[in-house]
Amino acid sequence: MRILLDCDTGIDDAFALTYLACLPEAELVGIVSTAGNVIQDQVLRNNLGLATMLGLQMPVARGSDVPLVQELMTAEDTHGPTGLGEVVLPDPDRDPDPRSGAQLWADLARAHPGELTGLLVGPATNLALALEIEPELPHLLSSLHIMGGAVNYRGNTGATSEWNVAVDPEAMARVLCAFADADPLPVLAGLDATEAVRFTQRELDAVAALPPHPVRDVLTRALEFYFAFHESDGFGWSAHVHDPLVAAHAVTGRFLHTQPLPVDVELAGTLTRGQTVADVLGRWDRPATVRSARSADADAFVEHLFTTLRTGLAQLPVSP
Ligand code: BDR
Ligand code: CA
Numbered sequence: 001m002r003i004l005l006d007c008d009t010g011i012d013d014a015f016a017l018t019y020l021a022c023l024p025e026a027e028l029v030g031i032v033s034t035a036g037n038v039i040q041d042q043v044l045r046n047n048l049g050l051a052t053m054l055g056l057q058m059p060v061a062r063g064s065d066v067p068l069v070q071e072l073m074t075a076e077d078t079h080g081p082t083g084l085g086e087v088v089l090p091d092p093d094r095d096p097d098p099r100s101g102a103q104l105w106a107d108l109a110r111a112h113p114g115e116l117t118g119l120l121v122g123p124a125t126n127l128a129l130a131l132e133i134e135p136e137l138p139h140l141l142s143s144l145h146i147m148g149g150a151v152n153y154r155g156n157t158g159a160t161s162e163w164n165v166a167v168d169p170e171a172m173a174r175v176l177c178a179f180a181d182a183d184p185l186p187v188l189a190g191l192d193a194t195e196a197v198r199f200t201q202r203e204l205d206a207v208a209a210l211p212p213h214p215v216r217d218v219l220t221r222a223l224e225f226y227f228a229f230h231e232s233d234g235f236g237w238s239a240h241v242h243d244p245l246v247a248a249h250a251v252t253g254r255f256l257h258t259q260p261l262p263v264d265v266e267l268a269g270t271l272t273r274g275q276t277v278a279d280v281l282g283r284w285d286r287p288a289t290v291r292s293a294r295s296a297d298a299d300a301f302v303e304h305l306f307t308t309l310r311t312g313l314a315q316l317p318v319s320p
Helices: 011-021 040-054 101-111 125-133 163-167 169-181 201-208 214-232 243-252 298-315
Strands: 002-007 027-033 060-062 097-100 116-120 141-147 187-189 256-261 263-265 276-278 290-296
Touching: 002 011, 002 101, 002 243, 011 027, 011 040, 011 214, 011 243, 011 298, 027 040, 027 101, 040 060, 040 214, 060 101, 097 101, 101 116, 101 125, 116 243, 125 169, 141 169, 141 243, 163 169, 169 263, 187 243, 187 256, 201 214, 201 298, 243 256, 243 290, 243 298
Parallel strands: 002 027, 002 116, 027 060, 060 097, 116 141, 141 187, 187 290
Antiparallel strands: 256 290, 263 276
16 A cells, blocks of 8 residues: 655654655655645654665655645744654754655656555645646545544634644545545545544553554654643643554544535634534535544554554664
């Protein structure tokens, strides 16, 4: 299975990347860096650094510095000054790919028609830009899996908006519109599903006890920062770890329960801009646009994640 990962790394993004690197059946063919949790320079640095540490060879591309329309907002309070808490990664072993993130989406989809799984766990900026280069993208990908939104559930950024949508609402609206006739429909996993996964001290201990690997130590220290943020935000010494759940669903088809729904992004609301609005009762008289994931088998996923990390980290090469 070939996967393109588009991420704003980010603590839970780093878990998704490491999880994919640990899976023999998943071939990561490209990483697109999207500004979000931290600025583009830092996301790119994190992706290059983690790819180096994990011994991954695929191209890592720089994405847009800013969202399509609004100013960039970042989340150093949540993900730390480096996006990995306070962890500074060693220098990477390579330069970024010379192509833009949008171009990489288009090139890889064209190179592997019908065989590339798109996995978007950050804002949709670069995927939206890629649609301008290759409008056939929805029909070239084998499937698209998105961590984003919240359906009939509170937001984590605005009162009703989720981070990946709130950073670039126009981009996510464009992507959902363009993929509305994709077959299969994209999976849209909102907070209602991903917040079922909550790491506590038990999972923090399990990360620290993974086989010795420099990435294990990065993840442990980053997760401690993530816990401290969640504690300061009223969620206790724990953290919602969204992105690897969606990665695991993309690879295995398990852990998320989906239902076809028409979903659109509110772009004009004075209180609700960036909200994903789902027409559960069919009032719009429009066909479904996504497979909306609104619940998850959290325990089974966590077990799968740690089994994969334990096996994979024991086998991965150890570079600096
Ligand atoms: C999403 O926002 C980011 O902070 C996380 O990495 C995740 O992709 C959750 O709302
Ligand atoms: Ca993310």
